[in-house]
Amino acid sequence: MGPRWAPAYNRGSPATIGSRVPPTRTLAIVQFRRLLAKLKRIAGGRASRRRTPEGIRIYAVGDIHGRADLLRALLELIAADAREAPAVRKLLIYLGDYVDRGRESREVIELLLAGPPPGFEAVHLKGNHEAALLHFLEAPGFGHEWRHFGGLETLQSYGVTDLGARLADAGFDRARDQFAALLPEAHRKFLEGLELSVCLGDYLFVHAGVRPGVALEDQREEDLLWIRDEFTRWSGSFGKVVVHGHSVTERPEFEPNRINVDTGAYMTNHLTCAVLDGAQRAFLQTGLAPVSGRAPGPRGPG
Numbered sequence: 001m002g003p004r005w006a007p008a009y010n011r012g013s014p015a016t017i018g019s020r021v022p023p024t025r026t027l028a029i030v031q032f033r034r035l036l037a038k039l040k041r042i043a044g045g046r047a048s049r050r051r052t053p054e055g056i057r058i059y060a061v062g063d064i065h066g067r068a069d070l071l072r073a074l075l076e077l078i079a080a081d082a083r084e085a086p087a088v089r090k091l092l093i094y095l096g097d098y099v100d101r102g103r104e105s106r107e108v109i110e111l112l113l114a115g116p117p118p119g120f121e122a123v124h125l126k127g128n129h130e131a132a133l134l135h136f137l138e139a140p141g142f143g144h145e146w147r148h149f150g151g152l153e154t155l156q157s158y159g160v161t162d163l164g165a166r167l168a169d170a171g172f173d174r175a176r177d178q179f180a181a182l183l184p185e186a187h188r189k190f191l192e193g194l195e196l197s198v199c200l201g202d203y204l205f206v207h208a209g210v211r212p213g214v215a216l217e218d219q220r221e222e223d224l225l226w227i228r229d230e231f232t233r234w235s236g237s238f239g240k241v242v243v244h245g246h247s248v249t250e251r252p253e254f255e256p257n258r259i260n261v262d263t264g265a266y267m268t269n270h271l272t273c274a275v276l277d278g279a280q281r282a283f284l285q286t287g288l289a290p291v292s293g294r295a296p297g298p299r300g301p302g
Contacts (some may be wrong), residue, residue, distance in 0.1 A: 007206040008049065013132055013258070014247070016254065017260070021300060023180060028148070032293050034086045034239055035040075035195070044170070048290060049250070049279040050202035050203065051201050051203045051240045051251065051279050052201040052202070052203065052204055052276045052277060052278060052280055053200055053291070054278070055089055056088060056089040056090075056091055056200070056277075057082065057088050057089070057090050057091070057275065057276070057277040058082045058091050058093060058200065058203070058261070058274075058275070058276040058277070059078050059081075059082075059090070059091070059092050059093070059273045059274070059275055059284070060095060060205055060243045060259075060273055060274040060276065061074065061092065061093065061095060061263075061271070061273040062091045062093045062095055062246075062252075062261035062263060062265065062271065062272045062273065063095065063096070063097035063100070063127065063245040063246065063261045063263070063265060063266075063302075064094075064098050064102075064265060065098070065100055065101040065129070065150065065152060065261045065265060065266035066098075066099060066100060066101055066103055066104045066105040066110070066154065066266060066269060067098055067200050067265050067269075067271060068102075068104040068106060068107035068108045068110075068111055068233050069104070069265055070265050070269065070271035070286045071108060071111055072111070072260060073271070074271045074273060074285075074286050075117055078092070078117070078120075078273065079117045079242025080155055081275065081284060082119070082229070084120075085277070085289055085301050088277070089121070090118050090119055090120045090121070091121050091122070091123065091200075092120050092121070092122040092123070093121065093122075093123045093125065093205045094112065094122065094123070094125060094241075094244040095125050095131060095205065095206070095207055095244060095246075095261065095262075096124075096125045096126050096128075096129070096194070096225075096245065096246075096264075097125025097127035097128065097129045097207065097245060097246070097302070098112065098127070098129070098130065099130060099132070099133055099150070099154045099181060100129040100132070100133075100148070100149060100150025100151060100153060100154050101129075101150035101153060101266040101267075102150075102153060102265075102266045103153055103157060104154070104157055105153065105154040105157040105158070106154075106157040106158050107157070108188075109187050109190060109191075112124060112188070112190070112213045113186060113190055113208070117244050118235050123195060123198050124190070124194050124195065124204075125196065125197065125198070125206065125207055126194035126195065126196055126225065127196060127205060127207040127208075127225060127245070128207065128208065128225040128226050128244070128246070128301055129150065130151070130191050130194055130302060131150070131192060131225055132151065132301075133146075133151070133154060134191055134192065134224050136151065136176060136179075137176060137179070137180055137183075140159065140172040140173045140175065140176035141172060143172035144172065149301050149302075150266075155175060155179055155297045158179060158182045158183060159182050160175050160178045160182060160213070160288070161182065161229055162167075162174045162175050162177050162178055167223070169279075171190070173191060176271075183248065187267075193231040196221060196224050196225075197219075197224060199216070199296070201244055202240055202241055203241050203242075203276065204216060204238070204239075204240035204241070204242050204243070205242075205244075206224050206242060206243075206244055207224060207225055207232070207244060207245060207246055208223070208224060208225050208226055208228065208244060208245070208246035208247070208302065209224075209225045209227045209228070209231030209232065209242055209244050209246065209247075209258070210224065210227070210231060210236070210242055211223045211225060211227060211230065211231065212230060212231065212236065214232040215239075216240065218238055226246075226301065226302075228302065231244075231258075232260070233262045235256075235257070236257065237257055238257055241256075241257060241258060241259060242257065242258040242259070242260075243259045243261070243274060243276075244258060244259070244260055244262075245260065245261055245262035245302060246262055246302040247260060247262055248263070248264040248302070249261050249262065249263060249264075249302035250263070251263065252272050252274065252283050254281065259274050259281070260302075261273060261274050261283070265286070269286060270285050270286055270287070270291070271285065271286045272285045272286075273285075
C-alpha cells in the first residue's frame, strides 16, 4: 500500500493538477497548511504567541492553603529568579485560596500583609475559600459545610478553641463570635478588599476560571471563584489565556487557552507559580518531599 497522500496525487487533486508538483512536496504543503490552521486555533485566530505587556515579568502564585512555610520558600525562589532581570517591572499575582486546609492560615495572611519582596508589586485575588470565610462570619450555620473543606484549620490558626468534634448550631455561633473577636481588623479588611480578576496583555488572572460562552466582562463572581469542569474541559478560546488555580493537578498545566498552577500545595508540598515575561513562560515550584500518605487530587470544593 502506498503512502496516504498517493491516491489524491494520482487522481489529479486540486493541489497538484497541471502543476507537476512531486508527491513529497505536496505532502509538505498539506502538512504546513494543517500546522498553520492549528497555530491559528491555538492563538485564538492569531498566529502569534500570547504576551504580557512589554517590560513586566509576572509571577502568578497558585493556591497556598495555609502553608506559610511553602510561601516563604517560593518567595525566595521568585526573588532569586527576578535577579536575572533587574531592569523589568516585577509583579506578583496571588490567585487566591490563602486560607483553609493547612494549619497556618493566619501566618499566610500576615505574610501577604507584610508586602512583597523589595522591588515587587503585588495583586491579591479572591478565592472561594476566602469567600467561605467571609460567609461564615455572616452566617455561622455555614460552618457545617465549611468544616469539610478546611474551615476548622483556619479557625484553629486564629486561636478559636470552641471546636468540638460534634459542633451543633450553637457551637458554630460561639465559634463565629470568638473568631470575629480574634480576627485582626487588618486581616478582615484585606479579605474584604480582594479583587476578582486582573487582565494584563493577553492574559486574564482569576482564581477558578471563567464560564465558556460568556463575555469576560459579564462573568459572575460565583463562576470566577467556583467553576471547575465546565471550564477545564473547554478547548475553545476564552478571548484571553486564563491563568488560574482551584483545580488540583499533579503538575502545572500549559493548555492553549489556560494555565493552571494549583498543584495541591497543602498536601504535596509543591507550591507553584507561573513566570510570564513577554512571550516566555516558565514555572517555579517548591521542591519539598510530598507529605507521607497523601496524594494530590481534588478534595471538596477546591
